Amino acid sequence: MSAQHPPQAQAAPSPSTSPLGLVERLFQGDVRALARLLSLVEDRGPGYERVLDAVFPHAQRADAYRLGITGPPGAGKSTLVDRLVRRFRREGLRVGILACDPTSPFTGGAVLGDRVRMQSLRDDEGVFIRSLATRGSLGGLAAVAHEAALLVEAAGYDVVVFETIGVGQVEVDVVEAADTVVVVLTPQSGDAVQALKAGLMEIADVFVVNKADQGGADRAVQALQLALRPLQDQDEEGKKAWRPPILKLSATRDEGVEALKAAIEAHRAFINAEGLKAQKRRARVEALLRRVVEEGLRQALWGDRGALKARWEEALQQVLQGARGPFAAAEALLRELLKARLEVP
Amino acid sequence: MSAQHPPQAQAAPSPSTSPLGLVERLFQGDVRALARLLSLVEDRGPGYERVLDAVFPHAQRADAYRLGITGPPGAGKSTLVDRLVRRFRREGLRVGILACDPTSPFTGGAVLGDRVRMQSLRDDEGVFIRSLATRGSLGGLAAVAHEAALLVEAAGYDVVVFETIGVGQVEVDVVEAADTVVVVLTPQSGDAVQALKAGLMEIADVFVVNKADQGGADRAVQALQLALRPLQDQDEEGKKAWRPPILKLSATRDEGVEALKAAIEAHRAFINAEGLKAQKRRARVEALLRRVVEEGLRQALWGDRGALKARWEEALQQVLQGARGPFAAAEALLRELLKARLEVP
Numbered sequence: 001m002s003a004q005h006p007p008q009a010q011a012a013p014s015p016s017t018s019p020l021g022l023v024e025r026l027f028q029g030d031v032r033a034l035a036r037l038l039s040l041v042e043d044r045g046p047g048y049e050r051v052l053d054a055v056f057p058h059a060q061r062a063d064a065y066r067l068g069i070t071g072p073p074g075a076g077k078s079t080l081v082d083r084l085v086r087r088f089r090r091e092g093l094r095v096g097i098l099a100c101d102p103t104s105p106f107t108g109g110a111v112l113g114d115r116v117r118m119q120s121l122r123d124d125e126g127v128f129i130r131s132l133a134t135r136g137s138l139g140g141l142a143a144v145a146h147e148a149a150l151l152v153e154a155a156g157y158d159v160v161v162f163e164t165i166g167v168g169q170v171e172v173d174v175v176e177a178a179d180t181v182v183v184v185l186t187p188q189s190g191d192a193v194q195a196l197k198a199g200l201m202e203i204a205d206v207f208v209v210n211k212a213d214q215g216g217a218d219r220a221v222q223a224l225q226l227a228l229r230p231l232q233d234q235d236e237e238g239k240k241a242w243r244p245p246i247l248k249l250s251a252t253r254d255e256g257v258e259a260l261k262a263a264i265e266a267h268r269a270f271i272n273a274e275g276l277k278a279q280k281r282r283a284r285v286e287a288l289l290r291r292v293v294e295e296g297l298r299q300a301l302w303g304d305r306g307a308l309k310a311r312w313e314e315a316l317q318q319v320l321q322g323a324r325g326p327f328a329a330a331e332a333l334l335r336e337l338l339k340a341r342l343e344v345p
Numbered sequence: 346m347s348a349q350h351p352p353q354a355q356a357a358p359s360p361s362t363s364p365l366g367l368v369e370r371l372f373q374g375d376v377r378a379l380a381r382l383l384s385l386v387e388d389r390g391p392g393y394e395r396v397l398d399a400v401f402p403h404a405q406r407a408d409a410y411r412l413g414i415t416g417p418p419g420a421g422k423s424t425l426v427d428r429l430v431r432r433f434r435r436e437g438l439r440v441g442i443l444a445c446d447p448t449s450p451f452t453g454g455a456v457l458g459d460r461v462r463m464q465s466l467r468d469d470e471g472v473f474i475r476s477l478a479t480r481g482s483l484g485g486l487a488a489v490a491h492e493a494a495l496l497v498e499a500a501g502y503d504v505v506v507f508e509t510i511g512v513g514q515v516e517v518d519v520v521e522a523a524d525t526v527v528v529v530l531t532p533q534s535g536d537a538v539q540a541l542k543a544g545l546m547e548i549a550d551v552f553v554v555n556k557a558d559q560g561g562a563d564r565a566v567q568a569l570q571l572a573l574r575p576l577q578d579q580d581e582e583g584k585k586a587w588r589p590p591i592l593k594l595s596a597t598r599d600e601g602v603e604a605l606k607a608a609i610e611a612h613r614a615f616i617n618a619e620g621l622k623a624q625k626r627r628a629r630v631e632a633l634l635r636r637v638v639e640e641g642l643r644q645a646l647w648g649d650r651g652a653l654k655a656r657w658e659e660a661l662q663q664v665l666q667g668a669r670g671p672f673a674a675a676e677a678l679l680r681e682l683l684k685a686r687l688e689v690p
Contacts, residue, residue: 053670285664285671292675293653297642300679308638319630325398326630330637334645 019047023054026155031128034155038130041147049292052147059150060281063158065268066149068175070164070200071184076210080184080251080260081163082121087261088159089126096128096152097121097161100145100174128157142173143291146284172203177284179277180267182206182260185224187216201227204244206263212248212256221246242270301337308333364392368399371500376473379500383475386492394637397492404495405626408503410613411494413520415509415545416529421555425529425596425605426508427466432606433504434471441473441497442466442506445490445519473502487518488636491629517548522629524622525612527551527605530569532561546572549589551608557593557601566591587615646682653678 016025019040025033037055041048071077085095121127132144149160162178164171175181183204188211209220224246245263249256271277301308315333318324324332361370364385370378382400386393416422430440466472477489494505507523509516520526528549533556554565569591590608594601616622646653660678663669669677 049672050670053672056664056670057667282661282665286661288671289661289664289675290647292672293646293678294643296675296679297646297682298639301638301642302635316627316631316634319401319634320627322402325395325401326633327394327398327637330634330641333638334641337642 019051020054023051023154026055026151027058029156031155034128034151035130037151038132038148041151042132042144052150055150055154059153060284061153062277064153064160065158065180066160066162066178067264068162068164068178068181069184070171070175070181071208071210072186073165075184075186076251077163077184080208080210080249080257081161083251083254083257084261085121085127085161087257089124092126093158094126094128094156095159095161096149096155096157097130097163098145098148098152099129099131099163099165100141100171101131101133101165128152128155141170142177143288145174146177146288172200176203177280177287179271179280180205180264182208182264184208184210185220186211187214187220205242205267206260207244207246208260209246209248210251213250213253217248221248240274242267308337311336364396365399368396368499371400371496372403374501376500379473379496380475382496383477383493386496387477387489397495400495400499404498405629406498407622409498409505410503410525411505411507411523412609413507413509413523413526414529415516415520415526416553416555417531418510420529420531421596422508422529425553425555425594425602426506428596428599428602429606430466430472430506432602434469437471438503439471439473439501440504440506441494441500441502442475442508443490443493443497444474444476444508444510445486445516446476446478446510473497473500486515487522488633490519491522491633517545521548522625522632524616524625525550525609527553527609529553529555530565531556532559532565550587550612551605552589552591553605554591554593555596558595558598562593566593585619587612653682656681 016022017036019037022033022037022040026037037051039045040051069077069081081097085097088095122129130148132141132148145162149162152160162174164174181203183200183206185207187209207224209217209224211217228244228246245266247256247259247263249260251257271280302312303309311333315324315329319326319329361367362381364382367378367382367385371382382396384390385396414422414426426442430442433440467474475493477486477493490507494507497505507519509519526548528545528551530552532554552569554562554569556562573589573591590611592601592604592608594605596602616625647657648654656678660669660674664671664674
């Protein structure tokens with residue numbers, strides 16, 4: 001983009017294209033400013049921290065909502081999102097869709113196909129769609145996704161939908177921080193039930209058996225019910241627990257989507273009533289703060305003028321030459337750092 | 346296992362079942378000790394750090410070799426490993442296979458099937474097979490895999506083979522740290538070529554087009570050659586660069602496996618000659634040391650008596666109430682920590 005400007009223009013960027021100028025435009029709902037700020041945050045471009053700080057108080061409004069939708073590839077998530085978002089639109093809600101693709105070298109093709117299905121939503125000004133990718137920084141996608149949600153909310157969108165491609169750990173991390181998590185399965189994914197025991201049970205607030213028109217859906221629902229039976233009606237503190245409903249629907253036929261919307265709204269009411277929404281928000285802010293502190297500390301230690309850098313090569317050589325084990329060497333390094341009073345004074 | 350002992354036996358474990366007792370048995374090639382120590386490391390059980398320190402000087406011998414084998418599900422990796430390992434065995438080399446499965450809730454079924462194919466190797470005392478799983482700790486599998494390799498090497502195995510299930514980022518992290526990386530594709534995985542541009546190009550030392558008996562293999566090879574053409578024959582420093590060979594084979598028919606073994610040996614000779622083996626080893630040790638220091642630091646900051654814990658809630662409340670942005674709050678926390686002289690004295 002800088003190519004459009006003569007070099008001298010870079011020294012004093014016009015207020016409207018500087019990061020904080022873009023933030024002003026964001027608050028007015030400017031979609032191009034939103035797109036550019038999302039790129040800035042995704043790329044960790046200069047000033048992205050100030051942008052998020054400026055945006056923060058205007059995001060995560062009490063009435064804003066974050067929805068996570070996950071499930072195995074081929075479960076029909078994109079079509080389902082399309083149908084569901086239309087329902088939100090009929091109520092006048094503005095929706096931002098963040099499609100989260102942990103970059104796997106072998107999924108390039110499928111992803112594009114999925115996205116095309118949502119094409120029709122692109123003509124709707126009340127809908128914003130954006131793909132986010134990891135670009136190799138493992139574990140980064142969940143952080144970027146929730147920072148992106150801050151921008152989308154600050155631009156005035158009422159609902160943020162995180163849609164994932166697969167169901168790896170990264171995807172679980174992305175949707176886990178949403179207010180409501182919808183897990184989409186198909187009648188064919190019989191092994192899913194077996195698999196649920198391993199991980200998705202804990203994070204699902206609503207189960208959907210999609211493609212119910214293809215038969216086998218009832219058996220899938222029964223299997224899920226069986227798997228969910230051990231869930232308690234109360235949590236350890238005696239509070240009423242949420243029982244994830246299991247819904248059959250057909251996204252392509254647009255059947256059963258109303259019931260899904262009702263289930264999502266019921267869960268929303270539940271977490272508001274139980275104070276869980278505030279708890280989720282707190283957990284998200286805590287995760288963000290923790291990440292920033294750890295990143296800053298890493299810089300302070302290993303950066304060009306980092307405290308550890310001077311001693312690092314020595315410790316490494318000790319380990320390489322077998323004079324000390326890696327844990328013993330790390331402990332010695334830490335002891336030095338901590339002796340230098342790594343404490344609040 | 347503790348169930349076999351009366352409770353009082355736990356207070357003074359016999360030397361041979363204490364962690365360091367198990368290490369002694371490990372050095373004598375005791376497979377049961379190896380299995381138990383692998384569990385200890387995988388679970389981060391008590392004393393695992395001392396175990397790895399004790400094992401470290403006996404692992405990563407100059408003649409030990411680490412091989413990474415990755416590729417999309419269904420490419421026939423397990424069969425290929427089976428055939429390849431038989432070749433190593435004929436030369437009297439002892440082989441440890443670490444099957445690395447980043448736990449995805451939806452792969453439960455396939456994994457077991459793959460493993461069964463290697464069943465025949467299980468009767469061979471010169472082969473050790475073990476599955477490693479992440480159990481939810483993102484990014485942890487690569488660390489655990491290479492710690493496990495230390496144990497396997499210390500038990501006297503000459504070659505460690507990392508075999509991955511899929512090709513996500515976690516798998517890339519696992520094999521990337523190996524001495525030689527073999528990427529297994531099939532003629533059907535035409536999209537793989539497109540995908541190679543995205544990530545696997547950089548880490549592959551040898552390409553295999555498996556299932557060559559099914560036709561289409563020549564086209565796949567040509568497409569790979571085209572994709573690899575931009576690779577330079579020299580790196581930026583003018584050193585001779587390695588050009589990944591592309592091999593057709595059929596693992597099920599046991600055809601072409603000799604050529605693969607030769608290619609692996611050629612790469613081994615190359616990295617030894619160019620000093621790359623020492624470089625790879627150094628990178629692995631550095632990654633381990635860094636992880637341990639960061640983990641220790643995290644404890645020192647956020648642990649029960651951590652330096653940050655006292656100020657944490659205050660900073661969090663500031664952010665939650667909108668008094669400060671998350672980055673500004675983190676910066677203030679860091680400034681306090683660093684003011685307290687986070688420097689080597």
